[in-house]
Amino acid sequence: MIELRGLVKTFGDLRAVDGIDLTIGQGEFFAVLGPNAAGKTTTIKMMVGLIKPTEGSAVVAGYDIQQSPLDARKRLAYVPDFPFLYDKLTPLEFMQFTGQLFNIDPDKVRHQGAELARRFHLDAFLNKSIEGLSHGTRQRVAIASALLHDPEVFVIDEPMVGLDPQHARIVKDILKERSGQGMTVFLSTHQLSVAEELADRIGIIHQGRLVAVGTARELRDQSGRDEALESSFLRLTTESTESSEPEPTQPA
Amino acid sequence: MNSASQPSGLKLLAGVHLRQHWRRLKGVMSQSRLLSATILFFLMGYCWLSFAIFHRAMRFIGSFPGLGDLLIERMLFLLFAFLFALLLISNLVITYSNLFRNRETNFLHSLPMHPNTIFQWKFLESTVVASWAFIFLIAPMLAAYGLVEKVDWTFYPMTCLLILQFVILPGFAGAWAAIALARYMDRRAFQYTLLAIGLVTLAALAFWLKAEQVTDDMLETRVMLVLDRLLRNTQFSQFAFLPSYWLATAVISWSEGASSATLFFILVLLSYGLFLGGVTMTFPGSPFYEAASAVQSRGSGMGWPGLRFRRHRRSHSNDFGSGGWLHALLSLPWWIPLESRAVLIKDIRVFWRDTSQWGQSLLLFGLLAAYIINLKNFSAQLNNPFWIHLIAYLNLGACSLNLATLTTRFVFPQFSLEGKRLWIVGMAPIGLNKVIQIKYTLATLISLLVTGSLIVLSCYMLRMPWTQALYFTFVILVMSLTLNGLAMGLGVIYPNFKEDNPSKIVSGFGGTFCLVLSFLYIVGTILILAVGSPWAQQARPLTTGIAWVLFGMLSLGIGYLPYRLGVRRLKYLEI
Numbered sequence: 121m122i123e124l125r126g127l128v129k130t131f132g133d134l135r136a137v138d139g140i141d142l143t144i145g146q147g148e149f150f151a152v153l154g155p156n157a158a159g160k161t162t163t164i165k166m167m168v169g170l171i172k173p174t175e176g177s178a179v180v181a182g183y184d185i186q187q188s189p190l191d192a193r194k195r196l197a198y199v200p201d202f203p204f205l206y207d208k209l210t211p212l213e214f215m216q217f218t219g220q221l222f223n224i225d226p227d228k229v230r231h232q233g234a235e236l237a238r239r240f241h242l243d244a245f246l247n248k249s250i251e252g253l254s255h256g257t258r259q260r261v262a263i264a265s266a267l268l269h270d271p272e273v274f275v276i277d278e279p280m281v282g283l284d285p286q287h288a289r290i291v292k293d294i295l296k297e298r299s300g301q302g303m304t305v306f307l308s309t310h311q312l313s314v315a316e317e318l319a320d321r322i323g324i325i326h327q328g329r330l331v332a333v334g335t336a337r338e339l340r341d342q343s344g345r346d347e348a349l350e351s352s353f354l355r356l357t358t359e360s361t362e363s364s365e366p367e368p369t370q371p372a
Numbered sequence: 373m374n375s376a377s378q379p380s381g382l383k384l385l386a387g388v389h390l391r392q393h394w395r396r397l398k399g400v401m402s403q404s405r406l407l408s409a410t411i412l413f414f415l416m417g418y419c420w421l422s423f424a425i426f427h428r429a430m431r432f433i434g435s436f437p438g439l440g441d442l443l444i445e446r447m448l449f450l451l452f453a454f455l456f457a458l459l460l461i462s463n464l465v466i467t468y469s470n471l472f473r474n475r476e477t478n479f480l481h482s483l484p485m486h487p488n489t490i491f492q493w494k495f496l497e498s499t500v501v502a503s504w505a506f507i508f509l510i511a512p513m514l515a516a517y518g519l520v521e522k523v524d525w526t527f528y529p530m531t532c533l534l535i536l537q538f539v540i541l542p543g544f545a546g547a548w549a550a551i552a553l554a555r556y557m558d559r560r561a562f563q564y565t566l567l568a569i570g571l572v573t574l575a576a577l578a579f580w581l582k583a584e585q586v587t588d589d590m591l592e593t594r595v596m597l598v599l600d601r602l603l604r605n606t607q608f609s610q611f612a613f614l615p616s617y618w619l620a621t622a623v624i625s626w627s628e629g630a631s632s633a634t635l636f637f638i639l640v641l642l643s644y645g646l647f648l649g650g651v652t653m654t655f656p657g658s659p660f661y662e663a664a665s666a667v668q669s670r671g672s673g674m675g676w677p678g679l680r681f682r683r684h685r686r687s688h689s690n691d692f693g694s695g696g697w698l699h700a701l702l703s704l705p706w707w708i709p710l711e712s713r714a715v716l717i718k719d720i721r722v723f724w725r726d727t728s729q730w731g732q733s734l735l736l737f738g739l740l741a742a743y744i745i746n747l748k749n750f751s752a753q754l755n756n757p758f759w760i761h762l763i764a765y766l767n768l769g770a771c772s773l774n775l776a777t778l779t780t781r782f783v784f785p786q787f788s789l790e791g792k793r794l795w796i797v798g799m800a801p802i803g804l805n806k807v808i809q810i811k812y813t814l815a816t817l818i819s820l821l822v823t824g825s826l827i828v829l830s831c832y833m834l835r836m837p838w839t840q841a842l843y844f845t846f847v848i849l850v851m852s853l854t855l856n857g858l859a860m861g862l863g864v865i866y867p868n869f870k871e872d873n874p875s876k877i878v879s880g881f882g883g884t885f886c887l888v889l890s891f892l893y894i895v896g897t898i899l900i901l902a903v904g905s906p907w908a909q910q911a912r913p914l915t916t917g918i919a920w921v922l923f924g925m926l927s928l929g930i931g932y933l934p935y936r937l938g939v940r941r942l943k944y945l946e947i
Contacts, residue, residue, distance in 0.1 A: 131669060165668065168482050172665040193484040204479035219484050220384050249395070250868070351790040 121304035126176035151298040151319035159328040168198040179255035182273045197271035201278040203262035206249035212259045222269035238265040255282035381489040426516035452616035453609035465544025467498040472667040488657035499543035537641040544648040554663040711802040767830040776890035783859035784878035791869035816856045854931030861934030
């Protein structure tokens with residue numbers, strides 16, 4: 121479902137993403153971890169076609185995102201850490217707009233939208249202006265809208281930011297449920313507990329390279345020591361830091 | 373998926389945006405009917421005033437025997453040529469921001485929407501935003517021209533058609549230039565280049581259009597020679613490949629009844645519009661995506677070598693003890709407390725590093741300075757004190773109008789922008805009142821430095837005695853204090869903590885209110901002071917005294933009162 125082949129992105133002299141190879145199967149829940157400025161968001165941006173890779177390719181749902189961007193995006197959903205929403209629209213109108221953009225049958229939008237609104241506890245906010253909603257509610261509107269077209273691949277950057285425990289639970293449950301139904305999920309997060317709880321496999325990106333991939337248990341076992349995921353993560357991401365260059369500066 | 377009966381992406385986007393704009397307008401209307409009525413009244417007043425000035429000027433110029441029509445025509449050619457240049461710049465800047473520095477564009481790129489569709493929508497949006505002011509500016513002028521030339525009713529719909537055909541051309545040019553710049557330049561390099569082009573153009577224009585020293589002898593005996601020079605220097609506006617030339621010729625031809633000539637230029641504008649429109653609407657998808665990707669890919673590590681070096685140097689200066697030259701400079705006035713100095717340094721650095729902020733001000737005041745410096749070429753003819761004082765008051769008006777745009781654009785959003793950083797600035801033991809006071813002082817000092825210098829320069833060029841120069845300098849001092857107080861006070865009373873973009877903060881209710889009040893204050897001040905001028909032909913001390921009392925009361929009401937209300941509001945502020 122997602123195939124990254126030799127993905128490289130350079131910003132001037134800096135190699136922000138340095139040759140990532142990764143295959144994620146259908147229905148797999150993949151979480152990517154990494155320190156700040158490790159190259160996670162840049163990888164995601166190349167994966168969804170917002171920026172062109174300097175080298176390599178990203179194939180999403182069977183389509184190369186650079187060669188057939190529209191075919192890939194029809195099967196893809198992307199929710200950034202601070203998603204854009206039209207402030208003066210209501211969540212209902214925004215979801216209708218998204219449904220029309222993805223060319224979904226209006227009846228399906230109605231049923232699917234109502235169901236998603238119910239699951240995400242958005243019923244009370246459907247007819248309120250988005251500008252007046254809290255960050256957490258906006259985040260739920262964005263995730264619900266992104267799920268409206270039943271994407272085959274769901275890419276999400278820091279989904280738990282601004283969500284209270286109850287709604288974080290709802291988002292986790294829905295994503296896990298959809299993943300079980302065949303949707304591939306690529307989740308970028310700083311919260312190790314989220315990755316450990318949800319992901320089938322976890323990848324750790326450090327200084328633009330995928331330094332480790334495996335299940336949470338495999339990552340813990342790699343060290344040969346009985347340690348928590350946090351310890352593995354810290355060890356993997358600090359081992360080469362001393363010899364590294366200054367912290368890369370990435371575009372916002 | 374449903375393939376039939378779904379609106380196109382362009383229609384969807386248009387629908388969403390129309391709905392958004394309509395709700396925004398309704399929001400403004402519902403906030404205060406009085407304010408909406410004031411804004412409407414203000415706009416109508418502008419149209420009427422602008423029409424009256426153009427009408428009067430055209431009738432005056434048209435009354436020159438044998439030359440009137442020629443001069444009016446040349447005025448139209450010149451005005452359209454300048455406005456065309458301004459339209460090019462504004463289209464370039466607005467399209468660049470809209471295509472490459474816009475969160476909606478990024479959002480749309482992640483949807484199954486063709487880059488062509490995204491580009492088409494953003495192009496239309498940018499062209500409308502960049503052109504509305506042009507239409508607003510020339511409508512009263514064309515109405516005045518029609519009245520002076522006694523045209524029939526067909527002139528007005530015809531000019532509307534011509535203007536629509538015309539404004540789209542700089543839109544196309546601006547869009548392609550924005551794509552090219554985004555592809556090959558980073559934002560900072562783009563800003564510096566734009567600024568450099570602006571300054572060079574300004575210098576070239578100041579040199580080319582420099583007013584010539586005309587002696588009394590020449591005015592009496594060699595009028596034709598002077599006129600000939602004037603026409604020769606402005607000949608560039610009749611360059612046959614300029615779209616502004618096509619527009620001006622078509623407008624003039626229609627007013628003269630030469631319909632075939634008008635038709636010809638309509639077809640010229642139409643053919644260029646169709647050709648460029650065809651190219652722009654069909655092909656830009658790929659270059660636009662390439663450019664958008666380049667902009668997204670550009671970290672602060674890219675750009676021009678010199679700029680990179682500066683950033684490198686800045687990022688590697690890890691000595692917390694050294695604050696740089698600005699810190700050293702502001703340490704000289706020892707009486708400023710450390711915490712106030714910290715806010716001052718932060719504000720100056722933020723302002724300086726945002727090129728778009730001071731770039732606009734520099735262009736505005738640069739134009740004004742170029743005009744004032746040229747005054748020396750006229751002052752020889754200005755023997756009559758009436759004209760000298762009239763020009764001095766007009767200069768005061770021009771300076772304060774520029775100042776009002778500056779205070780509304782930069783001072784008004786200061787508090788709203790600070791709101792996002794209240795976790796550090798607001799929580800510091802300095803107190804919000806003090807922060808506002810420092811910002812107000814800094815803004816007043818900077819604006820006074822610029823406008824005060826211009827007023828002193830204006831008085832010097834007009835060869836006015838020092839007492840009069842002092843009078844005008846004092847007036848601009850009071851006006852600076854007032855306009856800054858108004859902008860700062862209203863900024864606190866009507867904050868917008870949700871927006872990061874200062875121009876969006878200004879475009880809201882409070883910003884518009886600030887602009888309207890500033891304009892009314894300036895008009896009121898100039899009228900009061902001109903009526904009570906101590907140098908008027910029938911000046912009486914009582915009239916002058918009353919004028920100054922009124923001026924003082926007006927300044928207190930417009931400047932001090934909102935500032936005090938703003939400070940009081942800070943006590944009960946909940947964020």
